[in-house]
Amino acid sequence: MPLRFHNTLTRRVEEFRPANPPRVTVYACGPTVYGPAHIGNWSSFLFFDVVVRWLRLRGYQVRFVTNVTDVEDKTIRDSRAAGETLSAFTRRWEADYLEGRRLFGCVVADAFPRATEHVDGMRDMIQALLDRGHAYVAEDGIYFRVASFPTYGELANLSAESLRAGASGRVRADEYEKEHVSDFVLWKAWDPAADGDVAWTPTFTVDGQPRTMKGRPGWHIECSVMIRALLGDQIDLHLGGEDLKFPHHQNELAQSEAATGKQPFVRHWMHRRHLLVDGAKMSKSKKNFYTVQDLVARAGPSGPRAFRYLVATAHYGTPIDFTWAGLEAAAATLRNLADARVRLAKAAGAAAPAKAGAVAQARAAFEARMDDDLDTPGAMAAVQEWLHEANKALAAGTLPAADAAAGVALLDEADEALGLALRPTRTLSADEQALVDARMAARRAKQWGEADRLRAELASRGVLVKDSKDGQEISFS
RNA sequence: GGCGCCGUGGCCGAGUGGCUAGGCAACGGAUUGCAAAUCCGUGUACCGCGGUUCAAUUCCGCGCGGCGCCUCCA
Numbered sequence: 001m002p003l004r005f006h007n008t009l010t011r012r013v014e015e016f017r018p019a020n021p022p023r024v025t026v027y028a029c030g031p032t033v034y035g036p037a038h039i040g041n042w043s044s045f046l047f048f049d050v051v052v053r054w055l056r057l058r059g060y061q062v063r064f065v066t067n068v069t070d071v072e073d074k075t076i077r078d079s080r081a082a083g084e085t086l087s088a089f090t091r092r093w094e095a096d097y098l099e100g101r102r103l104f105g106c107v108v109a110d111a112f113p114r115a116t117e118h119v120d121g122m123r124d125m126i127q128a129l130l131d132r133g134h135a136y137v138a139e140d141g142i143y144f145r146v147a148s149f150p151t152y153g154e155l156a157n158l159s160a161e162s163l164r165a166g167a168s169g170r171v172r173a174d175e176y177e178k179e180h181v182s183d184f185v186l187w188k189a190w191d192p193a194a195d196g197d198v199a200w201t202p203t204f205t206v207d208g209q210p211r212t213m214k215g216r217p218g219w220h221i222e223c224s225v226m227i228r229a230l231l232g233d234q235i236d237l238h239l240g241g242e243d244l245k246f247p248h249h250q251n252e253l254a255q256s257e258a259a260t261g262k263q264p265f266v267r268h269w270m271h272r273r274h275l276l277v278d279g280a281k282m283s284k285s286k287k288n289f290y291t292v293q294d295l296v297a298r299a300g301p302s303g304p305r306a307f308r309y310l311v312a313t314a315h316y317g318t319p320i321d322f323t324w325a326g327l328e329a330a331a332a333t334l335r336n337l338a339d340a341r342v343r344l345a346k347a348a349g350a351a352a353p354a355k356a357g358a359v360a361q362a363r364a365a366f367e368a369r370m371d372d373d374l375d376t377p378g379a380m381a382a383v384q385e386w387l388h389e390a391n392k393a394l395a396a397g398t399l400p401a402a403d404a405a406a407g408v409a410l411l412d413e414a415d416e417a418l419g420l421a422l423r424p425t426r427t428l429s430a431d432e433q434a435l436v437d438a439r440m441a442a443r444r445a446k447q448w449g450e451a452d453r454l455r456a457e458l459a460s461r462g463v464l465v466k467d468s469k470d471g472q473e474i475s476f477s
Numbered sequence: 478g479g480c481g482c483c484g485u486g487g488c489c490g491a492g493u494g495g496c497u498a499g500g501c502a503a504c505g506g507a508u509u510g511c512a513a514a515u516c517c518g519u520g521u522a523c524c525g526c527g528g529u530u531c532a533a534u535u536c537c538g539c540g541c542g543g544c545g546c547c548u549c550c551a
Contacts, residue, residue, distance in 0.1 A: 011481090031551075044551035072549070157480055158547060184548060219549045241551030248549070272551070273482085274544095281545080313490060313500075318483075319544070326489060329501040336500090339514060369491095377491050381499035388499095388516095395508095395516055448510055455512080466513050473514085 001371050003058060006317060008245060008269035009155055013373050016268055018236040024060045025231040026052060028239040029223060029248070030112070032069040033093035034078045037100055038289030039307065039322060040275040040282045044241040046308055046419075047272035047316050049106045051239060053417050054370055065111045065230045068094050072115075072219045076198050086198050087116070100292040104304045105419045111230050115222040122217045122225045123202035125259045126186045130204060134258040135186055136179065137206055141215065142187040143178055149254045152182070155269065156246030184251050185218040220251035228256070238266040242273050273319045275311075290322075299327055300477055301462065305421045306331035312376040312418050335475070337411065338422045339466070340387055342473055344407045347394060351401035359406040362386030366410065370417060383414050424476060432463050436472060439465065 003016040018024045028048040031037050037045070045066075052064045069075070070090035079089035094114075101108075126142055129135035134148045146152045153159060160182075190199045195216060203212045227235060233256070240249060249269065256265040274281060282289045295303035310330035314320040354360065365382035369375040390407055393399035415422040428436065439454035455465050459477070466473045 029551075032549095037551085041551045047551090074549095153547095156546070159479075182548070242545075243550055246546070246548075251548080274551075276544080279543080281550090310489090315491080318490090321489085323488090326501090329489065332502090333500055336514075343514085375491075377489095377499075381491070384499055391515055443510085446510075452511070464513085467509080467511090468514080469509095 001368060003055075003371050004373055005268060005270055006373055008249075008271050009266075011157065014268075016237075018060070019234065019267060022059060022061050024055055024062045024237065025235040026055070026062055026064045026237045026239065027223070027227050027231055027235055028064070028066040029241070029244055030066040030068050031093075031097050032072060032074060033090045033097060034074045035093060036291045036293075037097055038282060038291055039295070040277075040289065041241075042100065042104065042292065042307070043275040043311050043320060044239075044272045045101070045106065046104060046311050048239045049104075050312070050374065050376070050418060051237070051270065052107055053419065054374060057413065057417055058371070063231065064107070064109045065113065065226070066109045067113050067115065067223060067226050068097070069219065069222060070094065070114045070116050071198065071216055071222075076195055076216075080196050090114075090116075103292050103296065104308060105421055113226045113230060115217065115226065118222065118225045118229055119200050119202070119217060121229050122187075122221050123204070125221060125225050125228070125255065126202075127204055128259040129186065129255065130206060132258060132261075134255075137204075137211070137213075138178065139189070140191075141185045141189045141218070142204070142213070143183040144186055144251070144255060144258075146180055146182040146184070146254070149258055152254055153246075153250065155250040155253055158246060158250075184220060184247065186221050186255070187213060188215050188218055190214040190216070220248055221255060223248070224252045224256045224259070227252075228260075233260040233262050234265060234267070236267050237270065238268070239270050239272070242271045245269075245271055270316075272316045276319055276321045278323060279321055295327070298324065299331055302331065302334065302421070302477060303327070305419070306334055308419050309334050312380065315373075315375060315377060317373075334420060334422070337383075337387075337420070338424075338475055339473070340391070341408060341411045341422050342475065343394060344390065344404045344411070346470065347399055347401060348405035348408055349401050351405045353406035353409045354400065354402035355406070357403060357406075358386060358389060359403050359410060363406070363410050363413065366414060376418065379417075380414065383410060386410070424474075426476060428463065428474065432458065432461060436463075436465065436474065440472060443467070 004013050005016045006013045030045070031041055048066065052062055055062045071086060075086060075090050079086045082089055126135060129144065130137070130142070133145070135142055135144055198216055199214050200216060201212055201214045203210050205211070238249065253265050257263050276282065277288050277290070280288065292304055295307050299306055306327055307330070310322070310327055311320060313330065362382050362385065366379045369379035369382060386407070390399055390403070411422055414420065435454055435458050439451050439458070442450040442454060458465055462477045464475045464477055
């Protein structure tokens with residue numbers, strides 16, 4: 001069954017056709033490193049992660065690149081305010097971001113390029129745009145000439161007229177250096193008051209004459225150039241948060257196709273809708289945001305994984321409304337799934353997984369849901385439906401070991417696809433094992449007070465103990 | 478003003494022109510030293526009003542309500 005994804009450009013769900021299967025090139029816009037990433041950012045990054053995981057599970061050889069934006073207005077402004085060099089400042093927040101990826105269990109990208117390491121490539125692309133008549137030099141920088149790119153606005157379904165209207169009020173009318181209000185900056189001339197010592201001095205050729213322009217790159221050119229450097233002039237899949245559709249991705253598209261003359265720049269665009277908090281939009285410019293550290297502080301070590309499950313309970317094409325109650329519900333579901341895996345693994349023993357029957361059907365349903373535009377809620381429903389039947393059989397003692405083994409494999413596939421960490425993430429330490437053994441002895445001696453005390457002590461160490469007919473079941477919080 | 482999305486049982490959330498997704502929470506029962514998990518049972522959900530249809534939660538129109546984007550916010 002082919003993979004079908006919603007394509008932003010056509011606004012339809014269509015078959016995903018990479019140019020050179022089984023190889024797939026994927027680029028996702030990463031964070032601007034000027035502060036901690038909030039859970040809204042993470043909902044997007046986790047979406048990218050699921051896309052990459054699923055492509056790999058489906059046998060594609062994915063080359064995944066996601067960048068770090070370490071030079072633009074806010075990084076310069078805030079690093080200067082902090083009295084740090086741009087590099088020291090952005091590296092600090094980049095480390096915070098990478099730590100977050102670790103806590104969420106994100107796949108390691110094949111490359112994490114930094115914009116500041118690709119300035120030479122930016123010079124080259126801007127030169128190509130100048131040579132081809134798609135860019136022009138003004139006093140305060142070099143601009144992309146939107147009028148030279150007829151389909152401009154297509155990605156966001158915006159017409160030239162609506163762009164001209166600029167009804168959002170965000171267009172600065174005083175930018176008279178530009179030929180057209182929609183033109184966007186490729187290279188910003190140095191502004192000593194705002195930029196301090198952040199500057200490069202590339203030399204361009206303008207009208208046959210060399211011209212050095214001290215300054216720094218515009219935001220949009222950064223991604224175009226990193227894509228070109230690490231994945232090529234044309235890629236299969238480009239991912240981002242919904243806000244990046246316009247202008248950022250539209251500008252990337254225009255620049256790249258105009259500079260290389262190759263179409264399409266991206267075969268398939270996908271965007272994750274925003275996460276809201278208690279029904280309201282969040283952003284770094286407001287104070288209503290939570291970080292991965294907040295998830296850990298309020299929901300424990302498994303908080304980030306519970307958040308992953310929460311995000312997976314909604315399709316990426318619909319906004320998700322974050323609440324702490326919702327996170328707790330997701331955490332409860334995740335615990336139940338992890339417990340189920342323990343029971344099934346025990347029932348499976350060393351049996352080989354069954355290849356047919358209800359489990360196989362559930363697995364096929366799970367995969368079909370994922371293949372159809374990454375319907376994560378539907379995919380998990382297929383797992384839960386089978387699990388309910390399996391629990392019945394398990395209670396009756398009629399679940400074949402081969403089915404239990406296949407059930408473990410199903411849970412592991414869901415785990416692999418969504419990054420849920422259902423498998424125990426650690427083992428018992430010697431001290432903890434001693435407590436578990438002591439509790440077993442206490443139970444055998446019917447010393448219930450001591451058994452309960454030991455269970456509480458283990459819980460305080462993150463070890464959860466449940467009693468069953470076959471003894472104690474261990475899991476970790 | 479332009480473009481677009483959404484309104485499903487206590488909460489979250491799929492989906493479909495007729496065959497009651499799923500999860501979490503709640504209540505009763507079984508099981509259990511207790512707890513948890515698990516099992517059995519319990520709630521006749523589809524914003525309102527019209528229309529199309531044998532039949533609409535699902536299609537169309539209007540209304541009400543919420544939300545996003547429209548030049549550098551994931």
